[in-house]
Amino acid sequence: MPCSGTIDHRVILHAFEDGADGVFVAGCMEGDCHFLKGNIRGKKRVQYVKQILDEIGFGSERVEFFNLSAAQGQRFAEIVKEMTERIMQLGPNPLTSNPDGKEGGIA
Amino acid sequence: MIIAQQKPVKDIAAMISDCNKVLFVGCAGCVTVCLAGGEKETEILASSLRIMRKLEHKPIETVTFTATRQCDPEYIVALDNMVQEVDAIVSLACGVGVQYLAERFKDKWVVPALDTKFIGGATEHGVWEEKCGLCGDCVLHLTGGICPIIRCSKSILNGPCGGSQYGKCEISKDVDCAWQLIYDRMTALGKLDKLMEIQPPKDWTKSRDGGPRRAVREDVMIG
Ligand code: SF4
Ligand code: SF4
Numbered sequence A: 001m002p003c004s005g006t007i008d009h010r011v012i013l014h015a016f017e018d019g020a021d022g023v024f025v026a027g028c029m030e031g032d033c034h035f036l037k038g039n040i041r042g043k044k045r046v047q048y049v050k051q052i053l054d055e056i057g058f059g060s061e062r063v064e065f066f067n068l069s070a071a072q073g074q075r076f077a078e079i080v081k082e083m084t085e086r087i088m089q090l091g092p093n094p095l096t097s098n099p100d101g102k103e104g105g106i107a
Numbered sequence B: 001m002i003i004a005q006q007k008p009v010k011d012i013a014a015m016i017s018d019c020n021k022v023l024f025v026g027c028a029g030c031v032t033v034c035l036a037g038g039e040k041e042t043e044i045l046a047s048s049l050r051i052m053r054k055l056e057h058k059p060i061e062t063v064t065f066t067a068t069r070q071c072d073p074e075y076i077v078a079l080d081n082m083v084q085e086v087d088a089i090v091s092l093a094c095g096v097g098v099q100y101l102a103e104r105f106k107d108k109w110v111v112p113a114l115d116t117k118f119i120g121g122a123t124e125h126g127v128w129e130e131k132c133g134l135c136g137d138c139v140l141h142l143t144g145g146i147c148p149i150i151r152c153s154k155s156i157l158n159g160p161c162g163g164s165q166y167g168k169c170e171i172s173k174d175v176d177c178a179w180q181l182i183y184d185r186m187t188a189l190g191k192l193d194k195l196m197e198i199q200p201p202k203d204w205t206k207s208r209d210g211g212p213r214r215a216v217r218e219d220v221m222i223g
Helices: A009-017 A038-055 A073-090 B009-015 B039-055 B073-083 B095-104 B178-188 B192-196
Strands: A023-027 A063-067 B002-006 B021-027 B061-067 B088-091 B109-112 B114-124 B127-132
Touching: A009 A023, A009 A038, A009 B039, A023 A038, A023 A073, A038 A063, A038 B009, A038 B039, A063 A073, B009 B039, B009 B088, B021 B039, B021 B073, B021 B095, B039 B061, B061 B073, B073 B095, B088 B095, B095 B109, B178 B192
Parallel strands: A023 A063, B021 B061, B021 B088, B088 B109
Antiparallel strands: B002 B114, B114 B127
């Protein structure tokens, strides 16, 4: 996606329907958006999807929004590690039929 | 436009709990603009219900379609084939659209996904406010373009009442006193003298009186 502001609620929901164990959306640092408020909009959309996921009993922990700049390779690695650990703890996507979660993944 | 808001997903799920295949119908009219029942919201709701039902081990099949308007018969004809194979129809239109679907598809279980709230408009992105109470006899020419029927908590025609304080209505400090707004606007327009004319009690027979109202334009009727 060219900007986290273009993230659509449906993309996240469909990723989970298709078996993703976790989804993280990476936006630029706040105040640094090339399109002014794209990353703020993206974050709010992720918050909205979290609300839906809680409401329907799927749980909101499997999706997260992170702010980081393209130059922060180390921070990116930290986030990936943090998210992977979180998902490992949560286990496979409850929508996937195989309990060992082999079909899942992080989108 | 008509402003509506989606019901909690759990409430909608309960209405179709015994259905296996459901058609979700959005509306490209008012409810698209107020972000409650357009194409996007329709697909989000369908996806949410698919996930919910899968978690409950009762998977549901969904079909989605967004009509140009649900409140015009010609735009819901397109659903004729789609409804054949579904157990229920969830309408994401206002209450008008839901009723049009229920009337056309008499043997189908048609349920509302939205609560129809009021008619109004946006004050900023994501915020909508009620502006008209559909009284059937508009008096905006007497009140500087500010509706005393819906924006005044008491709907009074000769305001303000004694509860108006510092420009706010006595029901809440967050609600503007419509009559203060009317007074300010009429002052700015140099038409304060018009407010000195006492308005007689409103004729409510043009409003919710005598059952559902009808509007007819014989010159455009065909056949
Ligand atoms: S069905 Fe309701 S929401 Fe859709 S266009 Fe008609 S009045 Fe507006
Ligand atoms: S006076 Fe009546 S028609 Fe006019 S805006 Fe108010 S409620 Fe609507």
